Amino acid sequence: MCAKAVALAARPEGMPKTSDFQIVEVESNDPTDGEIQVKNICMSVDPYMRGRMVDRKSYVPPFQIGEPLTGGAIGKVIKSAHPDFKEGDFVSSHWGWRDGFTARADGIERLGEIVAPASEYLGAIGMPGMTAYAGLLEVGALKDGETVFVSGAAGAVGSIVGQIAKLKNCHVIGSAGSEEKVDLLTKELGFDSAFNYNDGNLLSHLRELAPEGIDVYFDNVGAEHLEAALMCMRPFGRIPLCGAIATYNDTAPRPGPNNLSMAIGLGLTLRGFIVTHFNHMKDQFRKDMETWVTKGEIVTKETTYEGIESAGDAFIGLFTGANTGKMIVNL
Ligand SMILES: NC(=O)c1ccc[n+]([C@@H]2O[C@H](COP(=O)([O-])OP(=O)(O)OC[C@H]3O[C@@H](n4cnc5c(N)ncnc54)[C@H](OP(=O)(O)O)[C@@H]3O)[C@@H](O)[C@H]2O)c1
Numbered sequence: 410m411c412a413k414a415v416a417l418a419a420r421p422e423g424m425p426k427t428s429d430f431q432i433v434e435v436e437s438n439d440p441t442d443g444e445i446q447v448k449n450i451c452m453s454v455d456p457y458m459r460g461r462m463v464d465r466k467s468y469v470p471p472f473q474i475g476e477p478l479t480g481g482a483i484g485k486v487i488k489s490a491h492p493d494f495k496e497g498d499f500v501s502s503h504w505g506w507r508d509g510f511t512a513r514a515d516g517i518e519r520l521g522e523i524v525a526p527a528s529e530y531l532g533a534i535g536m537p538g539m540t541a542y543a544g545l546l547e548v549g550a551l552k553d554g555e556t557v558f559v560s561g562a563a564g565a566v567g568s569i570v571g572q573i574a575k576l577k578n579c580h581v582i583g584s585a586g587s588e589e590k591v592d593l594l595t596k597e598l599g600f601d602s603a604f605n606y607n608d609g610n611l612l613s614h615l616r617e618l619a620p621e622g623i624d625v626y627f628d629n630v631g632a633e634h635l636e637a638a639l640m641c642m643r644p645f646g647r648i649p650l651c652g653a654i655a656t657y658n659d660t661a662p663r664p665g666p667n668n669l670s671m672a673i674g675l676g677l678t679l680r681g682f683i684v685t686h687f688n689h690m691k692d693q694f695r696k697d698m699e700t701w702v703t704k705g706e707i708v709t710k711e712t713t714y715e716g717i718e719s720a721g722d723a724f725i726g727l728f729t730g731a732n733t734g735k736m737i738v739n740l
Contacts, residue, residue, distance in 0.1 A: 430721030453481035532735030561629030710734025
């Protein structure tokens with residue numbers, strides 16, 4: 410049996426193009442000892458994959474041209490040759506970017522009972538939600554009542570960061586790339602204020618919305634956002650460095666923040682992190698997030714593309730702001 414998968418047709422130069430992606434076939438045979446066969450329901454589309462499209466050493470190896478991409482997916486077991494998995498089990502795996510697969514079950518997570526639609530386990534109750542949770546509470550060492558600024562605020566991670574901060578009684582400011590997203594943040598997601606970073610000067614927006622300064626800046630964007638936030642931090646503020654999406658399509662290195670020395674006098678902590686550094690928090694995270702989502706205390710948003718053929722365009726959409734909340738491809 411074969412499954413359809415997405416592979417790179419070429420390494421993107423700058424902004425990725427539809428023609429950088431191609432559909433290929435992968436084998437998905439009946440499982441043998443220790444394997445399971447899975448039909449994927451939906452797959453995750455994530456900015457970090459851009460780094461793996463470049464042929465350079467990183468914390469994960471680069472994708473190869475013509476080889477199926479991998480990424481997060483939720484699927485259902487259709488055949489099992491593993492004692493811990495049975496037909497019908499929901500599983501979370503890294504065997505996404507294909508509509509099905511047969512693989513050894515090691516490293517594949519059985520989701521058990523799920524309390525929300527499967528796609529939420531790729532979003533708020535999945536990796537982006539966990540990134541927000543660990544990044545804000547552990548790396549950002551958030552305290553009740555502080556002032557939080559989050560960039561990429563209408564995205565998968567940012568929308569959850571802002572809402573967790575509200576649950577912790579913080580004053581929350583978000584930035585996003587359109588008026589519609591700004592409205593969503595303040596009218597639906599409970600942010601205290603938000604601004605469109607494409608409209609005028611970032612720094613003046615921030616100075617106006619955080620006149621007393623920022624305690625935690627959750628950085629999803631890097632570049633000008635990081636520079637502007639550095640100018641507005643309060644003494645001993647924390648900056649979890651989660652991502653730098655503004656730089657992912659750069660074709661040449663750009664200079665770092667030109668005002669990093671602000672961190673010295675203010676005693677700031679800038680700390681990079683990867684969500685997997687916090688795997689020990691996964692059980693507590695799932696318990697907390699399932700509770701918040703089912704009680705409606707955290708509102709989840711997603712943007713859905715249909716079918717494996719749309720995956721390349723969904724990926725490009727991450728860099729044009731096409732998504733609100735989690736970017737998902739339904740399979
Ligand atoms: N450290 C970790 O373990 C970890 C884990 C997950 C994600 N991340 C990082 O967290 C960030 C957010 O990821 P996500 O999955 O939640 O993606 P996302 O925010 O759902 O999607 C990307 C969003 O980034 C914004 N964007 C794109 N280009 C931009 C630019 N040049 N300047 C400002 N904003 C831009 C767009 O929104 P607008 O319309 O607002 O521009 C777009 O919708 C990314 O940097 C990602 O790499 C890190």
